[in-house]
Structures are given as structure tokens and as C-alpha cells.
Amino acid sequence: MLLPSPSELCWGIKLPPEQKWLEKAIHFAVSNIWQRAHRIARSQLGDESQTLEMIEIAIGKAVDRLQLNSQASPEEVTQLLERLYLQEVRHRRKANNRIVLVGASEDLSSTSTHHPQSLVDSAIDLDIILQNIPPEVRFALLLRYSQSRWNEIAAVLGTTEASIRLRCKRALNRIRQKLEDKKHGL
């Protein structure tokens, strides 16, 4: 899969004309932290698959904070974005630790799918996968789960099929990955 460019990560930013500087500053900041963000995700979380999502979350938080500050320089925006990104990495590392540190490794071979601890782990897994998903995407996933077709879901949400599928894509990929991991006993 081709990775999106830093520009593509900023596509969701919509600001009034007087705040165009912020869009440029965010784009500059994303480009600056791009490589480092991937390295951090690899070293702290063990893989890079969550990097894009974590950058998007950091962008959202940075925009919220910077809308009140018209004096921030591109360098300051970069620092803020990096700080918020690291915050998200720490948050996920703690969440991962909560999962990883449950029980002892020798218990794993005897753990059945109906073991109470396994049930708790599964719940945590899905909670992590689905955390921070916007309400519209949550609702779309529920509708798809109830076997509505994408064109029907788009009609219910008042958007286009392509748009809602794009918005659900990341969550679906993560669910797909999780189910694959479970299948292979990871």
C-alpha cells in the first residue's frame, strides 16, 4: 500500500480564509516530523501501522489549540505537533502495556477463546481499534454490520458512497488486521 504524503494527511483541515497561515504551518510541521514520527512509532510501538492515525489526531489537537494563536511560527507549530504526536504515542504505549502485561506467557498456550481473561483482552482490543472514531463513522460501521449496503449507508448519512467508504477505510483495515492476528494466534 502506498503511504499518503504529508499533504494528504491534511486534507480534513477546513479553516476560514483568515487562518490560511495555519494550514501552511501544519503542512510544514507534518513534513518536518514525518520521518521521525515513523521511527518513533516503530521503536515505541513495534510497528508503523498507527503512525498516520496518530499524526491525524495530533493535527486535530494542534489545530484546535492554534486557532486561538495567530502568532505561532512554523517552527513553534512543528514543536507543538511533535509534542502532541508523542503524547498520542505514550497513550497508546500505555494501552498496549495494559494488554501485554496481563497474565504470564506460559498461560498463553492453555488460553481458550472463552477464557474470562481472553474475553477481557478481546474487549480491550476492539475498544482500542474503535477509539477516537467520529460518530458518523461509528454509525456507518454499525449499519454495515447490520448488512446495509454502502449506497444505503451514504443515503442515511447524507453523503456519497465514496466519501463514507473512505472515512471508514482505516477502521476497517484495523479490524481486518486484528481478525487476521487472532486467526494466526498473535
Next chain:
Amino acid sequence: MTVAIADSIGKDAVAENQTFPLDEDNDTLLFEKLQEHVLAHYPNPERKGCPDPAVLKSLIETPGEVTLAALNDLHIFKCAECTRLLMELRQQKKHEASE
């Protein structure tokens, strides 16, 4: 895919240019697997946090009238009982449609 950072290009315009390598059938398979996963891992015999069955029925028949709050957010993804009821309601709807 070319996406501008701002200007007048919105999410929908961007999305129209997006291609989806996974077709709807593959999505269907994914949701079937998810359903199996929920049935196996999320038993809820006491039906804690379950939405009213009427809400699930509406989700199948008139989804535009259902709210996320009425569904108790993503509860269904963590409840084998609700998933089972949804499956029954879907079968019922298919059966009625075929008559």
C-alpha cells in the same frame, strides 16, 4: 491521488477520486468474520447495556430513524446477544422480502 491542503476541495470531492481495491463482497466477508468474532468473544447473557430490541429492528428496517445514542454507541460490536438478534431480524427481513 492528489489532494490540496485547503482551498475549496472538501472531503467528498477528495473521496470521489479515491479507488477502493476491496469491493463490497470483501467488506461483507470482513463483517461476517467480525460477527463470528463477536459471537465467540462477547457473551452477554444478562444483556447488560443492550439497546431495546425495537431499536435493533429499526436499524434493519428504517436505519435513518435510529441514533447512535439509542444503540448505546458501539455496544453491538461487543455483544453476542445483540449480534444474534440482528442476524435473526435480517433473516426475517429477507424472508418477508422473498414472500
